[in-house]
Amino acid sequence: MSTAPHHNFVSARFDDLSSRVAAATDAARRLLFSQQRSAGYWCGELEADTTLEADYIILHTMLGSVDRERFAKAARYILQHQNEDGGWSIYRGGPSNVSASVKAYFGLKLASYSRTTRRWNVPGRGFSSWAA
Numbered sequence: 001m002s003t004a005p006h007h008n009f010v011s012a013r014f015d016d017l018s019s020r021v022a023a024a025t026d027a028a029r030r031l032l033f034s035q036q037r038s039a040g041y042w043c044g045e046l047e048a049d050t051t052l053e054a055d056y057i058i059l060h061t062m063l064g065s066v067d068r069e070r071f072a073k074a075a076r077y078i079l080q081h082q083n084e085d086g087g088w089s090i091y092r093g094g095p096s097n098v099s100a101s102v103k104a105y106f107g108l109k110l111a112s113y114s115r116t117t118r119r120w121n122v123p124g125r126g127f128s129s130w131a132a
Contacts, residue, residue: 049090050078051100054107061110068112075111078104 036042053074060066083089087096088104 047092049092049100050081050088050107051090051103053077054103057107057110058103071111075108075113078108079113 032042035044056074057071060071078088081088082104083096085096087098087101089095090097090100
């Protein structure tokens with residue numbers, strides 16, 4: 001049995017894949033450079049999950065530099081991004097992640113939020129029931 005036809009088929013598929021990857025890379029490069037500012041930088045919104053706000057609360061609590069107004073703002077942000085199941089995700093629209101949820105929960109506790117807080121204790125939000 002000859003392997004030549006199979007080899008030609010694999011080679012053709014690889015060549016097609018290679019050209020598609022090159023085209024996609026070129027399109028991405030063009031898009032990025034079209035959004036670059038004349039001074040050479042890009043400007044865009046920097047987003048992350050709620051662990052940054054929780055980290056902020058935790059760090060300033062440990063440093064003794066508590067600012068209740070800023071803590072309240074960070075806590076509101078954390079609560080606004082709570083998933084329907086009561087947890088928090090590591091990216092927008094993602095499923096709840098136990099590490100992000102524990103950190104958000106801890107940050108909220110340090111910011112003086114309790115499980116009885118209106119938004120936090122919505123029926124059907126499972127995280128507050130198993131994190132107690």
